[in-house]
Amino acid sequence: MLRLTLDMDDVLANTHEKLINIVLNDFSTTLTEKELKAAPLKELLHPKQLGKLKKIMNAPSFFADIEVKEDAIETVRALSSYYEIFVATACMEFPNSFKDKFDWLARHFNFIPWTHIVFCGHKSIIQSDYLIDDHTKNLYAFKGEGILFTAAHNKKETGFRRVSSWKEVSELFLPIV
Amino acid sequence: MLRLTLDMDDVLANTHEKLINIVLNDFSTTLTEKELKAAPLKELLHPKQLGKLKKIMNAPSFFADIEVKEDAIETVRALSSYYEIFVATACMEFPNSFKDKFDWLARHFNFIPWTHIVFCGHKSIIQSDYLIDDHTKNLYAFKGEGILFTAAHNKKETGFRRVSSWKEVSELFLPIV
Numbered sequence: 290m291l292r293l294t295l296d297m298d299d300v301l302a303n304t305h306e307k308l309i310n311i312v313l314n315d316f317s318t319t320l321t322e323k324e325l326k327a328a329p330l331k332e333l334l335h336p337k338q339l340g341k342l343k344k345i346m347n348a349p350s351f352f353a354d355i356e357v358k359e360d361a362i363e364t365v366r367a368l369s370s371y372y373e374i375f376v377a378t379a380c381m382e383f384p385n386s387f388k389d390k391f392d393w394l395a396r397h398f399n400f401i402p403w404t405h406i407v408f409c410g411h412k413s414i415i416q417s418d419y420l421i422d423d424h425t426k427n428l429y430a431f432k433g434e435g436i437l438f439t440a441a442h443n444k445k446e447t448g449f450r451r452v453s454s455w456k457e458v459s460e461l462f463l464p465i466v
Numbered sequence: 467m468l469r470l471t472l473d474m475d476d477v478l479a480n481t482h483e484k485l486i487n488i489v490l491n492d493f494s495t496t497l498t499e500k501e502l503k504a505a506p507l508k509e510l511l512h513p514k515q516l517g518k519l520k521k522i523m524n525a526p527s528f529f530a531d532i533e534v535k536e537d538a539i540e541t542v543r544a545l546s547s548y549y550e551i552f553v554a555t556a557c558m559e560f561p562n563s564f565k566d567k568f569d570w571l572a573r574h575f576n577f578i579p580w581t582h583i584v585f586c587g588h589k590s591i592i593q594s595d596y597l598i599d600d601h602t603k604n605l606y607a608f609k610g611e612g613i614l615f616t617a618a619h620n621k622k623e624t625g626f627r628r629v630s631s632w633k634e635v636s637e638l639f640l641p642i643v
Binding site: 294375377381382384385387388391392402403404405406407408409410411413414415416417432 | 471552554558559561562564565568569579580581582583584585586587588590591592593594609
């Protein structure tokens with residue numbers, strides 16, 4: 290069975306959307322939702338605002354209530370009949386997120402056993418046939434085949450096969466039945 | 467640079483010794499320290515006692531004050547000049563240990579960056595040239611070369627190259643100077 294490893298933030302979880310909502314509701318900004326969705330927050334916000342956002346992300350419970358991406362649960366469940374599924378999230382930068390992320394996976398993806406969850410820093414450590422991730426730095430570090438999940442910050446990247454939704458993941462990885 | 471991945475419990479950290487001290491001090495037992503060190507706790511304790519011990523291990527702060535193994539810090543520091551060092555600990559079974567383990571590594575091995583720390587379940591996910599671990603199940607699952615670190619529960623194993631101390635790790639992996 291081939292192994293398929295899935296990133297968490299902005300692949301399984303709609304983290305970017307939560308960040309956008311925080312900017313819209315709690316920051317003083319003239320940016321619209323459409324503008325915030327079109328480009329990386331790194332390019333749109335002031336360094337001070339980015340620092341504030343990073344602090345918010347490292348507060349306990351930030352990761353607890355993030356929405357699951359559309360079609361992710363059904364698709365991952367279907368994929369698990371054909372692939373050995375691992376989830377690998379580079380969360381070492383946010384030590385307060387560990388428990389929230391573990392509980393989030395147990396709540397939404399309870400069919401993925403704890404043996405197949407990885408918290409890491411650098412994704413070069415992942416031994417897998419495929420990795421679906423929204424960061425090209427993770428895909429370049431990875432030794433198997435990397436698949437880029439579309440996000441605001443990677444729209445211009447061309448180095449990897451790309452999927453823009455879980456429907457597209459399903460089309461790429463599941464047999465036609 | 468070759469990559470060398472190190473297990474945490476009973477390789478970097480003297481976890482077994484802490485468990486033995488708990489049994490000697492807090493459990494009603496006739497076993498001596500010598501007897502407890504000679505065989506796996508799984509063989510020496512009643513199932514009820516093992517259950518109690520597992521509960522203690524999953525309580526927050528259990529992992530916070532474990533002693534570092536003799537010569538581990540100096541040896542890992544020296545190894546980091548010749549190898550890319552990762553630490554990989556199969557701690558997903560103990561979700562309350564995440565933060566303690568992260569802080570423990572930051573305290574004792576502050577020269578290992580957070581990018582090179584991995585919390586996992588099944589060690590087949592580790593992409594590395596070498597893995598030093600005290601559990602043969604982890605070494606069998608691992609694709610690189612596994613090195614067995616001697617512990618009470620693996621004394622009879624013969625399938626892997628063995629080290630019994632950090633001095634022996636140093637002899638095996640460091641050039642003679």
